[in-house]
């Protein structure tokens with residue numbers, strides 16, 4: 637049975653992966669940031685076993701905070717990623733490294749292919765792009781999987797926030813000028829496990845999101861409808877009304893073509909995935 641080591645196992649994606657390991661027939665071991673700090677090269681070297689697959693979900697993901705603390709983001713997203721790539725190359729383990737749409741400028745009008753020119757506009761995006769590069773330099777057999785707009789519907793992600801605001805407020809203003817592909821973390825986890833089992837996929841960059849596209853406003857309306865609330869309570873507004881330290885990409889749609897060409901199962905349409913995600917959440921008692 638192939639062993640899979642999940643780093644950053646306490647995070648949104650890491651925890652979804654751990655919940656799916658048994659059914660996928662892998663021996664899945666998750667290490668949280670407290671159990672394995674990926675910036676500790678020696679600890680990383682000790683944790684990576686020959687023949688294993690390492691699924692790196694550990695990252696500095698505080699997009700706004702990174703603007704004033706790029707050094708910390710760099711330490712995790714670049715130095716940490718390098719530690720994993722070097723350990724995997726040295727030990728004959730296979731690295732799957734998760735990255736982001738923020739490596740792009742977000743000014744396109746057609747879906748980004750993996751080899752499209754990058755141009756991050758944020759500190760977070762710069763560190764994630766640098767992380768991709770060190771991973772592929774130090775371990776050319778590694779697969780970098782970029783994703784976007786990930787949610788579980790629990791915790792404090794966008795879908796969870798909309799579910800909370802639906803209960804707390806009469807109306808909600810949500811930006812309508814940022815377009816992306818909402819991605820259920822459970823579907824992404826299943827896709828990553830499929831990739832983990834496919835040793836024939838060569839090193840390089842792939843994109844994985846639920847298919848289709850939406851604005852945050854459209855996603856918010858779909859969340860309201862999905863729980864039987866009146867979607868008209870969600871009002872559209874522009875990004876200019878919600879200035880943030882890190883500018884958000886206007887267009888973040890990632891093309892699934894390379895993923896499908898590698899023989900991997902395309903992730904389902906985002907509305908279908910959202911419905912499934914909402915159905916899987918515990919009922920809310922008002």
Ligand SMILES: NC(=O)c1ccc[n+]([C@@H]2O[C@H](COP(=O)([O-])OP(=O)(O)OC[C@H]3O[C@@H](n4cnc5c(N)ncnc54)[C@H](OP(=O)(O)O)[C@@H]3O)[C@@H](O)[C@H]2O)c1
Pocket residue numbers: 643644645646647648649650668669670672673674675692693694695696697712716734735736737764782783784785786787
């Ligand atoms: N969420 C999205 O919308 C989205 C979109 C595109 C790409 N991604 C990418 O998807 C991946 C997973 O993100 P996520 O959504 O699961 O984020 P997340 O919930 O913030 O999880 C990241 C995890 O990394 C851990 N971590 C931070 N520094 C670490 C270190 N030095 N060593 C080990 N672990 C460390 C964090 O632990 P602590 O909490 O203890 O610090 C956390 O558990 C990341 O590569 C991210 O860039 C996410």
